[in-house]
Amino acid sequence: MHRLTRAPNAALATLWADLLCEGGMPATVQRLYLSAVAGELPPHECLPEIWLDHVEHKERALALLEALRNLPQRRWHCPACGELVEGGFEQCWNCGALMPPL
Incomplete structure (x- = not known):
């Protein structure tokens, strides 16, 4: 060990x-x-x-x-509700929609 x-x-x-x-x-x-x-x-x-x-x-x-x-952080707009999601989140905090692929 x-x-x-x-x-x-x-x-x-x-x-x-x-x-x-x-x-x-x-x-x-x-x-x-x-x-x-x-x-x-x-x-x-x-x-x-x-x-x-x-x-x-x-x-x-x-x-x-x-x-x-050192995971990359990504800023993205939710395709369902338009909310700006920052950080390491893969799901919208507002509506629960999944992050769109790159």
Whole structure:
């Protein structure tokens, strides 16, 4: 096993590990419940960690995490109601219509 990275919270750690597993890179989350002792231990030591089962997946896994951290944002007008939708939303907040393809 090889430690890949620390995540800022348990939700992201779990999401990242699941996406790595879906990408064919078996991963687990360690230190998931250590936040309870933050203060007695240094806070940065209590963050959840993503561990890879196989060190040969490290470069591909880091590339996937980097892509997840830098998803492109798109501004679009809803085809159904004309509302301007900004950010990473793929559905109109006003009427629920899906984002049109590029």
